Amino acid sequence: MGAFGDVWQVMKIYWSLLLGNVLEWYEFAVDGFLAPYFQSNFFAGSAISTWLGFASTFLARPFGGIVLGVLGDLFGRKVSTFLSIFGMLIGTVGQGLVPTSHSGPIAGTIGVVLLVALRILQGICTGGEIAAVSTYITEVGPKRSLARSMVLIGITCNVGFLLAQFASYAALKILGEETMVSWGWRIPFFLALLPGVIAASGRRCIPESRSFLEAQANTAETQAGAPRSALRDAASKIKSLFRFHRPALLVGIMSVAAIAVLQYGALAWCYVLLRKEGASSSSLIAAGVVARGLAIVLAPVAGAIADVQGVAWLQLLGALMLAIAGIPNFLAMQSNAQSNEAVVVFYGVGYGIILAFTGMVYFLYVVELFPVEIRNVGVGMSYNIGFCIFGGFAPLICEASHDVAPWAPGCFFSVAGVITASTVLLSLRLQSRGVLCLAHIRADPYFEASSCKSKVTRDSAKDQSVKKGGEEDAQATEQAKCKKGELTEMTEENFQTVL
Template sequence: MARAEQHSTIPHAPDRPAPDATPNRWRVIVGAGVGNALEWYDWTVYAIFAPFFASQFFHEDNPASALLSTLAVFAVGFLMRPLGGLFFGWLADRRGRRSAMVTAMIITAVGSLLIGVSPTYPAVGVLASVLLVLARLGQGFGLGGEIGGSHVYLAEMAPRRRRGLWCSSMYIAITCGVLAATLLAAVLTTALGKQAMTAWGWRLPFLLGAVLGFYAIFLRRGLQETDAYVKDKQDTARTSVLRGVWSNRRAAWKVVGLTIGGTVAYYTWSVSATSYAINAKGIDAQQALWAGVAANLVFIAALPLWGALSDRWGRKPNLFLFPIALGALTFPLTGLIQDSAWQLAVSMSVALFVLGSVTSIAPAFNAELFPTRVRATGFAFPYSLAVAVFGGTAPYLQTFLASHGLGYLFTLYSIALLAISFLTAFTVKETKGIELE
C-alpha cells in the first residue's frame, strides 16, 4: 500500500526506497511481528509449563510452594521490562528501530536457550533456581525492548489512514506466539503424558523457541529503517532522551493509566487462565489447553476487526468500550469457570474478544502520543513499567488468592484497574490519522 500520506524532502541512501515508494506490507508486518511472536511464545511457554517444571528448579517436597516460587520468578522477569524499555527505547531513538529489534531478539533467544539446557534442582541444588532467574531476567529485558523497537517500527511504517489495522497485526503475532505455545503444550501433554513432561518434555518448547529466535534475528536484519526516524535524525538537533520523555511526561502517565487495566486482563485471560483452571479448578490439563487454543483463535479473528474500526471511528471509542464491557463481564465470566473445559473456552473467548478492542490499537495509539525523537522511549518505558507492576504480578496474585479461597478479591482488583483505564480515556485526544513525523 502506498504511503502517500508521508512525504519527506530528505535525501535517501541508495538502499532506501523513495518516499512515495510502496513498502512491502507483508515484509514489514512479518519482520516486526515475528520477534514479538517468538518472544511471547517463550514468555507463555514459561507460564503454561510451570506446573510441569516447577519441581525441577525448586525443592519438590512441597509442590504448591514450588509452583508459587516458579510463578514468582515469572513476576521477577517483569522487573527487567521497564529497564529493557528504557534501554531499548533509547537505542531505538538514537540508533534506529531496526537495531533495537535485532538486539532485543538476541537477548530473548539466549534466555530461552538457557532455560532449555539448565540443570535441575536435584542435580545442582539452588544453582538451578539461580539460572532460571537469570534467564527470566534476560527475557524480561529483551521483551521490554520489543515495545520501543517493533511496536514503534510498525506504527511508523503503516499508512496513517490504516495504522489501526496494520498495528492490530502486532497482537495477532503475539497471540500466534501464545497460541503456538498453548498448542504445543496440548500436543506434548497428549503425546508424552505427565510423567515424561515433568522429567524432560518441558525442555522441548524452550529449545524450539531458541532455534526460531536466532532465525528471526536474520530476518529482522534485512528490514529498512522508517522514514520518520531517518527524517527526524537528519532534520533535528539531538537532545537528551530522558529530557524529551520528561517534557512528554503527561503522555507517559496516560500510557500507564490506559495500560494497567488491559495488561491485567491480558495476563489473566490469555496467558494464565489455563494454568489457573488446571490448578485451582481441577480441569483436565489437556482439555484446558485445547480450550485455550480455541479462545485464542477467537482473539486473532477479533483483532483486525477492532483495528479497522478504529481507523473508521477513531481510537477513543475502543478505549471507552473495553473497560466498560469487560468490567461488567468479569464476575460472570470468572464464575462460569467451574470444572469443565467448555466453560473455560466460553469465558476466555468472550473476554478475549472484548480485550481485542484495546490491544488491537495499543501500538498505534501509544505511538501517536509522542514525537518521533522520543517516541520509542516515551512509549516503551511507561508501558513496560505498567506491565511489570500490574501484569507481571497477575498470575501469582490470582493463584495465591485462589489457593486461599479469596479469588473474588482478584476479580475486584481487576475491575478497579479497568475503572482507572476508563477514567484515563477521558484525558486523551483523538489521534486517528495523524502524521508520525
C-alpha cells in the same frame, strides 16, 4: 490500493519484526503454561515463589525499554530490534538448559540463579523489542489504515500464545506427566531456536523508517559544528522525556492495565487454575484455541473501528467490557471448571471477545503519545512499567487473593478494566486542557476533535497510491543488495511507492 493492500505490504516487508513478536509472546506464554513444572523443579512446590520468579522477567522490562529504547532513538529502530531478538533467543533457549533440584541441592540453587538471570535478560530484551516493533510499524504503516496495520502485532501476540499452548500440550501428550516433570518441560524452550534464528537473519535488512531518518537529519542540522556524544544524547532524551512528557508517561503506564491483567491474569493464570480445579486437557486446549482464534478473527474488525471511530474509542470500549464482565465471567468459569462446555464458553468465548477489543490496537494508543524524537524510549518505558506492574504481578495477585477469597481474582480483572477506562477518559480531559497531546502521528480519528493537530506530523499525500514503475525496480535492487549481505536502509518513502 485499499486497506488490505496496505496491510499486506507491511507484512511483506516487515515479516521479520512480526516473527520476532511471535517469539516474544511465545516465550512468556511458555513460562506461564509450564509453571507447575517450574514449581516442582525449582521452587520446592511453592506456587507463590513460582509466580514471583515469573514476575522477575517483567521487573527487567522497563530497564530494557530505556536502554534499547534510547539506542533505537539514537541509532535507528533496526538496531534495537536486531539486538533484542538475540537476547530473547538466548534467554528462552537458555532456560531449557539450566540444572534443577533433581540433580542435587547445589545444582538446584545454581539452576534457580541461572533461571532468574535468564529471565531478567529475556525481560530486558523484550522490553526493547515491543517498543521498537510497535514504533516501527506505526511509523512506516500508511496513516489511512494505521490501526489495521497495527493489529498485526496483536495477531502475532496471540499466535505466540497459541503456539506456546500447543507446544506445552503436545509435549505432555507425547511424553507423559512423569517425563514432563523430569525433563520434558525443556522441549518447548528449544523449539524457539529455529524461528529465532530466521527472525534475526531477516532483521538484517529491514528498512529504517522515514520519520526517524528525518528526525535524525533535523537533529544533525541543528547541532552542526557541535561535538556529538552518544552518552550525552541519551541523557538528553531521557531528561526530555521526564521533563516534558510526564503526563504521557503516566497515561501510557495506566492505559495497559486492562490488557496486561487480561493476558497474564485471566488467560495465563486462569489456565493453570482450571487445571488444578479438574478441567480436562481437551477442554483447556479447545478453550485456548477459541479465545486466541476469536481475537485473531475479530482483529480486523477492531482495527477498522479504530481507523474509523478512533483508537481511544476502541480502548474505552474494550476496557469497559472487561470491567463489566470480569467478575461474573470468572465466577461462572470457576464454578463450572469440570464442564467442558462451560470452560470453552467462559474462558474461550468470554475472554476471547474481550481480548479482541482490548488487546489489538493498544500499542497504537501508547505509541501516539510520544513525538518521534523520543518515541522509542517513551513507549519502552511507559508500556513496560505498566506491564511490569499489572501483568508481571497479575498471576501472583490472583494466586494470593484466590487463597483468601475465591471470587477475588474476578474483582481484580474488573478493577483493571476500570483503571484503563478511567485513564482514557482522563487523557481526553488532559488533552482538552492543553496538558497532553494524544495523537502525535494522526490527529483524526481520535474519539473527538484533537487539540494538538499543529503538533502532529501529517503527510496524507504519501498514503495515496502512486505509480510503481522504476520505484519497484529500486526496491528490488535494495532487496538484491541485502541478499548479498550489503546492509541497506530503505526509507518509508520507498515503501510508500510500492503502495
